[in-house]
Amino acid sequence: MKKILLSLAVLVSAFVTAKAQTADEIIAKYITAIGGADKWSKVQSIKIEGQVEVQGIAIPYTMQGIHMKGTRIDAEFQGNKIIDIVTPDKGWSQNPLAGKASLDPISADELKSKVDDLDIQDAFLDYKAKGSSVEFLGKDEEDGNEYFKIKLTTKNSNEKTYFFDIKTSLIYKIEGIVKQQGQEIKSSVKYLDYQTTDFGIKMAFKQDQGMMMMVTKKVTVNAPIDAAIFKAN
Numbered sequence: 122m123k124k125i126l127l128s129l130a131v132l133v134s135a136f137v138t139a140k141a142q143t144a145d146e147i148i149a150k151y152i153t154a155i156g157g158a159d160k161w162s163k164v165q166s167i168k169i170e171g172q173v174e175v176q177g178i179a180i181p182y183t184m185q186g187i188h189m190k191g192t193r194i195d196a197e198f199q200g201n202k203i204i205d206i207v208t209p210d211k212g213w214s215q216n217p218l219a220g221k222a223s224l225d226p227i228s229a230d231e232l233k234s235k236v237d238d239l240d241i242q243d244a245f246l247d248y249k250a251k252g253s254s255v256e257f258l259g260k261d262e263e264d265g266n267e268y269f270k271i272k273l274t275t276k277n278s279n280e281k282t283y284f285f286d287i288k289t290s291l292i293y294k295i296e297g298i299v300k301q302q303g304q305e306i307k308s309s310v311k312y313l314d315y316q317t318t319d320f321g322i323k324m325a326f327k328q329d330q331g332m333m334m335m336v337t338k339k340v341t342v343n344a345p346i347d348a349a350i351f352k353a354n
Contacts, residue, residue, distance in 0.1 A: 143257050143269075144255045144256070144257040144271050145255075147257075147269050147271060147285050147290070148245045148248070148255070148271070150290040151245060151285055151290045151291065151292065152243070152245060152246060153290070154289060154290040154291050154323065155243065155291070155322060155323040155324070156317070156321050156322035156323050158246055158247075160320065160321050160322050161242045161243050161246050161322055162242060162246065162247075163343070164188065164241060164242050164320070164322065164342055164343065165187065165188050165343055166185075166186065166187045166188065166241075166342070166343055166344060166345070166346045167184075167185070167186050167241050167340065167341070167342055167343075168183065168184070168185045168186075168340070168341040168344060168346065169183070169184040169185075169337055169339070169340055169341075170182075170183050170337075170338050170339040170340075170341075171184075171326075171335060171336050171337040171338045171339070172335075172336050172338065173196065173333055173334070173335055173336075174333060174334040174335075174336060175332060175333035175334075178198075180196055180197075180198045181196065181197070182194060182195065182196035182203075182335075183195050183196075185346050185350060186238075186239070186241045186346075187241075187346055187348060187351075188239070188240070188241050188242060189209070189239050189240060190208065190209070190239065190348060190351065191206065191207065191208045191239065191348060191350075191351030192205075192206070192207050192238055192239060192241070192351075193205070193206045193207075193350050193351055194206075198218065201216075201217040201218055202215065202217070203215065203216045203217075203218070204216075204224055206224075206350075206351055206352075206353065207232065207235045207236060207238060207239060207351075208239075208351050209236060209239060210232075211226065211232070212226065212227040212231065212232045212235060212236075213225060213226055213227060213353040214227050224353050224354075226353075233277055233278075233279070234279060234298070234299055236277055237275045237277055237279050244273060244275070245273070248273065251275070251276065252275070252276030253273055253274060253275045253276060254273075254274050255271050255272065255273050255274075256271065256272040256274075257269070257270075257271055258270035258271065258272055258282065260287075261284060263284070263293075263294075266286060266287070266288070266293070267287045268284040268285055268286055268287060268293055268294070269284070269285040269287060270282055270283070270284055270285075271283050271285065279297070280297065280298075281295050281296065281297035282295070282296045282297065283295055284296075289315075291312070291315055291323075291325075292312050292325070293311060293312060294309065294310065294311045294312065295308075295309075295310050295312070296308065296309050308330075309330075309331065310328050310329065310330050311328070311329040312325035312327075312328060312329075313325055313326075313327040313328070313329060314326040314327040318340045318342060319340075319342075320340075320342035320343070322342070324337070324340060325337075
């Protein structure tokens with residue numbers, strides 16, 4: 122009996138190890154596909170200019186971020202200024218269209234769900250050193266294509282499921298939970314139109330969020346960004 126149990130334990134251990142290796146192999150191919158670890162590790166700041174397209178309306182926006190220090194999104198629609206700021210220990214938001222006319226602090230739960238976005242390099246780059254873990258969930262099929270599924274759990278206990286295109290190794294879709302105004306909302310975002318930036322990294326220039334599309338027009342890497350923009354004035 123002991124030999125049978127030992128053999129079973131060895132088989133289970135080998136299965137778990139194989140799954141981990143498969144996840145790491147998929148991640149390694151993905152990092153290569155988006156430009157490589159060397160280039161992404163040199164990304165210290167980023168500025169993205171684009172527009173949100175919803176119901177035939179285009180709303181320009183700008184996202185600025187300094188790696189692990191702060192991110193800020195600014196948009197304006199019909200005179201209404203929309204602002205979202207996240208830092209490691211505080212966050213603020215303003216959206217008159219949602220009844221938030223002033224720049225007010227966000228809740229601890231909302232900050233927890235957003236703080237991982239301060240990693241502007243990539244969530245999978247050196248994920249173990251960042252305190253994250255991954256779980257291989259097998260394959261899935263959508264729109265006639267096959268995808269590998271990997272669940273990423275960050276050190277902040279945020280979980281997202283990533284769909285990697287088997288053919289291109291790029292992320293096709295991310296599913297997760299976002300917290301807004303005290304509510305948990307299921308999120309599903311498709312990443313489309315991958316392009317290589319002047320810095321040599323590859324990014325999705327379109328994010329299909331169902332009711333709206335975020336379209337990137339310009340990406341600037343490592344340009345000076347004043348950290349003062351991450352403070353609520």
